[in-house]
Amino acid sequence: MRISSVLCIWKFPKGNVWLGKHRLVPPQGQGAKASEFKRLIREYENMKILAKPYLTEAEESCQPDWSTAQKQLARHEAMRLNMKDMRHQTMEDHFFYLTRGKRFV
Numbered sequence: 892m893r894i895s896s897v898l899c900i901w902k903f904p905k906g907n908v909w910l911g912k913h914r915l916v917p918p919q920g921q922g923a924k925a926s927e928f929k930r931l932i933r934e935y936e937n938m939k940i941l942a943k944p945y946l947t948e949a950e951e952s953c954q955p956d957w958s959t960a961q962k963q964l965a966r967h968e969a970m971r972l973n974m975k976d977m978r979h980q981t982m983e984d985h986f987f988y989l990t991r992g993k994r995f996v
Contacts, residue, residue, distance in 0.1 A: 908915040944951075 905913045
């Protein structure tokens, strides 16, 4: 009942929708018209480009070569599975190759 009473009260907007303090349509200046015109031109250029695609239908329908991607994925998966079997390594063992050539005189 409350919503119907509100709808009955606020049926029409106050005053003129084009003029005054309670206007519903904001005024459009020269900047708004120019930006809208630029947007329309950009949209027209985009549609013109999309109408004539660079790739032909034959080029577009070909399948990409997935063999290298599958090899990389298999290598990555094998490395991930191999990580479980790797032994723990201390920092001393990790950086041992840096001290290999040291000579104390």
